[in-house]
Amino acid sequence: MIEARGLTKTFGRTMAVEDLSFTVRPGGVTGFLGPNGAGKSTTMRMLLGLDNPTRGEALINGRPYRQLDRPLTQVGALLDANWIHPNRSARAHLRYLAASNRIPARRVDEVLETVGLTAVARRAAGKFSLGMKQRLGLAGALLGDPKVLLFDEPVNGLDPEGIFWVRNFMKSLAAEGRTVLVSSHLLSEMALTADHLIVIGRGRMIAEASTADFIARSTRSTVRVRSPRLDELAGALQQAGVAVTPADGALVVTDTPIERVGDIAAAAGVPLHELSQQSGSLEEAFIQLTGDAVEYGRSRSVPGGPIAPLAGGPAGVTPGGTTR
Numbered sequence: 627m628i629e630a631r632g633l634t635k636t637f638g639r640t641m642a643v644e645d646l647s648f649t650v651r652p653g654g655v656t657g658f659l660g661p662n663g664a665g666k667s668t669t670m671r672m673l674l675g676l677d678n679p680t681r682g683e684a685l686i687n688g689r690p691y692r693q694l695d696r697p698l699t700q701v702g703a704l705l706d707a708n709w710i711h712p713n714r715s716a717r718a719h720l721r722y723l724a725a726s727n728r729i730p731a732r733r734v735d736e737v738l739e740t741v742g743l744t745a746v747a748r749r750a751a752g753k754f755s756l757g758m759k760q761r762l763g764l765a766g767a768l769l770g771d772p773k774v775l776l777f778d779e780p781v782n783g784l785d786p787e788g789i790f791w792v793r794n795f796m797k798s799l800a801a802e803g804r805t806v807l808v809s810s811h812l813l814s815e816m817a818l819t820a821d822h823l824i825v826i827g828r829g830r831m832i833a834e835a836s837t838a839d840f841i842a843r844s845t846r847s848t849v850r851v852r853s854p855r856l857d858e859l860a861g862a863l864q865q866a867g868v869a870v871t872p873a874d875g876a877l878v879v880t881d882t883p884i885e886r887v888g889d890i891a892a893a894a895g896v897p898l899h900e901l902s903q904q905s906g907s908l909e910e911a912f913i914q915l916t917g918d919a920v921e922y923g924r925s926r927s928v929p930g931g932p933i934a935p936l937a938g939g940p941a942g943v944t945p946g947g948t949t950r
């Protein structure tokens with residue numbers, strides 16, 4: 627199980643994560659969703675003991691990462707697929723990781739097989755394609771057969787085949803009863819992968835729900851209706867208790883079946899020039915939801931503090947292929 631309790635991180639005067647609390651349970655893929663700069667990587671880094679929380683707790687199986695014994699056997703992670711020694715073979719890279727956690731060397735061949743890298747195990751990992759590096763990172767995460775897995779944007783930059791493979795791989799890990807937390811800035815991707823969503827923006831919790839609920843709520847469809855007697859139509863709809871919003875010479879009606887809108891117009895004797903169902907795309911819904919929370923290179927400041935320029939990207943990032 628993964629838990630964040632009042633988790634907060636400030637970098638100087640920048641509030642990266644603010645009072646975040648959530649629990650990620652086993653047996654499903656939980657999507658950790660948020661626009662760029664929302665605080666996903668910072669949260670993951672705190673869960674993996676790579677950053678210290680300013681306040682609050684980040685727990686894996688009830689303990690801070692640094693208190694875990696042989697951490698690779700409890701939690702595996704993929705933060706950055708490029709975290710490999712370029713001249714070391716895939717096998718040597720995994721052997722080195724295994725030794726650091728007293729994991730038997732034979733396990734290396736097992737995980738190479740699991741991710742389909744056996745044939746290239748002796749090749750220098752630096753020459754791998756991104757998709758192969760990603761698989762190597764996943765192999766590293768699985769070395770200790772951990773029950774908890776964290777993946778930061780695992781499909782970024784992959785081709786469709788790679789995306790398909792990683793998606794199914796994450797699902798199969800969850801189906802084995804593991805706790806899988808995977809970050810992404812794409813709702814459309816998470817809609818295909820995750821059972822549950824934690825959505826953050828500007829470091830704060832925006833929504834937590836099952837993926838199905840979240841999508842149903844966010845893509846609530848509307849009806850667009852146009853008439854040469856728009857005021858009369860608006861009056862008739864309002865009288866029937868239907869909420870309408872004027873938009874570009876038309877009316878937008880929410881939470882009402884299209885048939886009812888047509889019936890109300892007919893009963894009022896108002897001619898219609900358009901009666902159409904509109905359903906927003908997932909990404910539109912996501913942008914709407916997190917719109918206020920998007921950070922376009924602006925810094926966000928700790929309440930009361932002056933706005934400070936950011937010191938660039940995350941500094942001091944070290945382990946990526948897996949946790950140590």
Ligand SMILES: Nc1ncnc2c1ncn2[C@@H]1O[C@H](COP(=O)(O)OP(=O)(O)OP(=O)(O)O)[C@@H](O)[C@H]1O
Binds near residue numbers: 637668938
């Ligand atoms: N080491 C650091 N020093 C200063 N600011 C940082 C550091 N790490 C992260 N930040 C800032 O904290 C905020 C959250 O960044 P973070 O990388 O966690 O977001 P993210 O959701 O993972 O974004 P992305 O999808 O772009 O990776 C951003 O404003 C970022 O610039």
